[in-house]
Amino acid sequence: MQNILSLEKTTTQVRRDILRMIHKVNSGHPGGSLGCTEFFVALYFEQMEINLPFSMNGQNEDLFFLSNGHISPVFYSVLSRRGFFPIEELNSFRLINSRLQGHPTTHEGLPGIRIASGSLGQGLSVSIGAALAKKINNDPKIVYTLLGDGELQEGQNWEAIMFASGKRVDNLIATVDLNGKQIDGNTDDVLPMGSVKNKFEAFGWKVVELNQGNSIEHILKALKLAKSRLGKGFPVVIIMKTEMGNGVDFMMHTHAWHGKAPNSEQLENALAQNKETLGDY
Numbered sequence: 001m002q003n004i005l006s007l008e009k010t011t012t013q014v015r016r017d018i019l020r021m022i023h024k025v026n027s028g029h030p031g032g033s034l035g036c037t038e039f040f041v042a043l044y045f046e047q048m049e050i051n052l053p054f055s056m057n058g059q060n061e062d063l064f065f066l067s068n069g070h071i072s073p074v075f076y077s078v079l080s081r082r083g084f085f086p087i088e089e090l091n092s093f094r095l096i097n098s099r100l101q102g103h104p105t106t107h108e109g110l111p112g113i114r115i116a117s118g119s120l121g122q123g124l125s126v127s128i129g130a131a132l133a134k135k136i137n138n139d140p141k142i143v144y145t146l147l148g149d150g151e152l153q154e155g156q157n158w159e160a161i162m163f164a165s166g167k168r169v170d171n172l173i174a175t176v177d178l179n180g181k182q183i184d185g186n187t188d189d190v191l192p193m194g195s196v197k198n199k200f201e202a203f204g205w206k207v208v209e210l211n212q213g214n215s216i217e218h219i220l221k222a223l224k225l226a227k228s229r230l231g232k233g234f235p236v237v238i239i240m241k242t243e244m245g246n247g248v249d250f251m252m253h254t255h256a257w258h259g260k261a262p263n264s265e266q267l268e269n270a271l272a273q274n275k276e277t278l279g280d281y
Contacts, residue, residue, distance in 0.1 A: 002046055007216045010081060011041045013278040015247050016271060017077035020280065021093040023267045028094060028102065031244040031257040032148065033074035035179050035214070039146070039240065040078040042219040047227075049141060054084055054111035062141045063130055065115055067123020068148035068177070069103040070259070076100050079112040080281075087281045121154025123147060124174060128164050131172040142230065143172050150182030153191045158203070164235040165204030173226045175238040177213070181255040197239050206234045213240035248273055 014037050022028035044050070048062040066075050073093065080087045085099075092098035099108040103118035115126050127145035134141060151157065164172060176196060184190050193199070197207050208226045212218040219240070226236045244258070245251025248270040262270055 004216055007041055007045055009276050009278060010045060011037050011216065012247075012274045012276040013280075014041060014074060014077045014081065015274045016277060016280060017081075017090055018073040019248070019262060019267055019270050019274075021073050021077070021090055022261045023264070024091075025094040026261045028073055028261055029070045029259045030073070030248075030262070031181070031251060031255070031259070032068065032071040032177065032179070034248060034251065035242040035244045035246050036071060036146065036177055037074050037247070038214050038216050039175065039177075039219055039242075040074050042216050042223065043144065044078050044082045046220060047223045048144065050082075052083055056114065058114065058130070059137065059139055060141060063114065063127075063134075063143045065123045065127045065130065065143070065145045066104060066117050067127075067145055068120060068151050069117030069123075071148075072100070072102060072104050075104065075112075079110075081278075082112075084112040085110065087279075090281050120148070120151040121156040124157055124160040124164075127172060127174065128160055128167075128169055131164075131169050132167070134171055135169075141171075142227065145172070145174050147174060147176050148182070149176055149178045149180065149193070149196065150187050150190065152176065152193060152196065153187075161200065161203045161205065168233045169235045170231050170233050172235045173223070173230070173238065174235065175240050177242055178239055179242045179244040181244045181258065183255065183258045185255055200237050200239070204234065206232075206236045208236065208238045210238050210240040213242035214246045 018033045022030050051061040093100045094102050099110040104113045105116045127143050131143040206229050210222040229236050251257040
């Protein structure tokens, strides 16, 4: 296991990657990417059992599916830093003919990307299919997926949530990024969802609450607890409370940076708040 300090240094570097990628093309989604940085680092650098070089069949390894695909900057940074493709390729984010489009795609064959995730609400359904395939193939590894809280306003999610418990998909860990914000404002103002925890429990899932979703240490504990609850006939969900824009003070506590790029002055300010680095590309 890597020590927490090492994982936190990687987290800081990933934040720098996110900010620089989005600034370069004046396009992208920094808020949710920054809010989920600790989760991605904990998942890919500590929790998941993965095989490199990347193989699309995914046999005998843990799988991850990103449902809220607009936070692709954090996904791309972590994949590159984990060794799926060269770090220098981050320079091509959102450029024409790049493998690193604004939403992940599969047609260019970017290592680490298993589904195109542009339209919201579909990632959980795909993850359930992958989990069932592992059961059929007697593959003991785990399927992970990340959903946005605003994304849960999409109806397909609730069909999938019902299906997963009804079919006892107990090799699946879903995580909900509960930051309370979406592109049009606070989720409670756009469409109140009530208690996400109570809803999942009512649909037959086992729930792990993570109130400090921007803490590497607490994320790892939650992932360990979630994993311990698998194999007992129930899917598991982590309700992870995060702060959108975490790590950059002027991007936090607002939905305004959901999909807005920083200008050059703002970039320098943000990078100054994240000085530890493993080496920019």
